[in-house]
Amino acid sequence: MYQKYKNVERVKPSGLELQDHLVGVQRVTKVTKGGRAFGFSAIVVVGDGNGVVGQGLGKSKDVASAIAKAIEDAKKNLVRIPIFKKTLPHEQKGKYGGARVFLKPASHGTGVIAGGAVRAVLESVGVHDVLSKSQGSSNPHNVVKATFDALLQLRSAGMIAKERGISLEKVFNG
Numbered sequence: 001m002y003q004k005y006k007n008v009e010r011v012k013p014s015g016l017e018l019q020d021h022l023v024g025v026q027r028v029t030k031v032t033k034g035g036r037a038f039g040f041s042a043i044v045v046v047g048d049g050n051g052v053v054g055q056g057l058g059k060s061k062d063v064a065s066a067i068a069k070a071i072e073d074a075k076k077n078l079v080r081i082p083i084f085k086k087t088l089p090h091e092q093k094g095k096y097g098g099a100r101v102f103l104k105p106a107s108h109g110t111g112v113i114a115g116g117a118v119r120a121v122l123e124s125v126g127v128h129d130v131l132s133k134s135q136g137s138s139n140p141h142n143v144v145k146a147t148f149d150a151l152l153q154l155r156s157a158g159m160i161a162k163e164r165g166i167s168l169e170k171v172f173n174g
Contacts, residue, residue, distance in 0.1 A: 005152045005153065007155065007159055008079055008152055009079060009080040010078065010079060011052050011078040011079060011080050012078070013075040013076075013078055016048045016052060016078075017048055018046045018047065018048055018052075018075065019046065019047065019048070019049065019124065020044050020045070020046045020071050020074070021044065021045045021046075021047075021120040021121075021123065021124055022042065022043075022044055022067060022120075023043045023044060023045055023055075023116070023117050023120045023140050023144055024042070024043050024116075024117070024140040024141075025040055025041070025042045025063055025066065025067070026040065026041050026042075027039075027040055028040065028041055028059075038061070039059060039060065039061055039066075040059070040060060040061070040062065040063050040066040041057060041058070041059045041066060042057070042058050042059075042063070042066040042067045042069075042070040043055065043056070043057050043070060043140055043141055043144060044056050044057075044058070044067060044070035044071050044073075044074050045074065045120045045121050045124045045144065046071060046074040046075060046078070046124060047123075047124025047125055047126065048126070049123075049124070049125075049126040050083075050126045051080050051081050051082070051083045051125060051126055052078055052079070052080055052081075052125075053078065053079065053081060053121065053124045053125045053148075053151070054074040054075060054076070054077040054078035054079065055074050055077060055121070055144050055145070055148060056069075056070045056071065056072065056073025056074030056075070056076070056077060057070055057073060057141070058070030058071070058072070058073060079152065081125050081151045081152070081154060082154050082155065082156035082159065083125065083126060083127060084105075084156065084157075085108070086108070086126070086127065086128040086129055087105040087106055087108075087127060087128070087129040087130055088103055088104075088105040088127060088130055088154060089105070089154055089155065089156050089157065090105065090154065090155075091103060091104040091105060092150045092151075092153050092154055093150060094146045094147060094148070094149030094150025094151070094153065095136075095146050095149060096142050096143075096145035096146040096148075096149055097137060097139070097142040097145070097146075098136045098137035098139070098142060099134065099135075099136050099137040099138075099139060099142035099143045099145070099146040100134070100135040100136045100146060101118055101132065101133070101134050101135075101143065101146040101147050101149075101150050102132060102133045102134075102135070102150075103118075103122075103130060103131075103132050103147070103150050103151070104130065104131040104132070105129070105130060105131075106129040106130050106131050107129065108129055109129065110129040110130070110131070111128070111129060112127065112128065112129070112130055112132075113130065113131045113132060114130065114132040114134075115132070115134050115143075116140070117134075117140040117143040117144050117147065118132050118134055118143060118147050120144075121144055121147040121148065121151070122147070125151065134146075157171050157172070
C-alpha cells in the first residue's frame with residue numbers, strides 16, 4: 001500500500017499502546033434469489049498518539065466482527081509520521097479517488113480544525129494543532145486514504161538534511 005512513497009517507516013505493533021477510532025460503518029446489501037443478504041464494512045484508524053498510525057477495513061455479517069477485522073488490518077499497516085511540536089512540519093495536499101485533503105500546520109492552542117474522517121486520522125497520529133480542508137468526495141474510505149496520502153508525503157527537517165547530505169543548521173540558515 002505504501003510502495004509509491006519514499007521515506008516511509010513501517011512500524012511493528014508490538015510494544016505500542018494503540019488506540020482505535022471508528023471512522024464509519026456501512027451496511028452493505030447483496031440482493032440474491034432468496035432475498036437480501038446484509039453485511040457490514042467498517043473503517044478504523046489506530047494510532048499511539050505519538051506519530052504512529054495505521055488504517056484498516058473490515059467486512060463481516062455483523063458489526064462487531066467487522067470492527068475487529070478492521071482493527072487487525074489497521075495494526076498490519078502502521079507507519080511513522082513526522083510531527084513537529086504537536087503539529088505538522090509543513091503544509092501538504094493529499095488525494096485519493098475523488099477526495100482531496102489539505103493540511104496546514106497551526107500555532108499552539110489552535111486545536112484540530114478538521115471534519116470527521118480527517119479528524120480521526122489526525123487525532124490518532126497525535127497532532128494537536130492543525131487546519132484542514134476536505135474537498136471533493138466525502139466518502140470516508142477515500143477521505144481517510146487522501147489524509148494518509150498527505151501525511152505520508154510529509155518530511156521533517158532531519159529527513160531533508162539527510163537527503164541533501166548537509167547539516168541540519170544549513171537547512172535552516174542556507
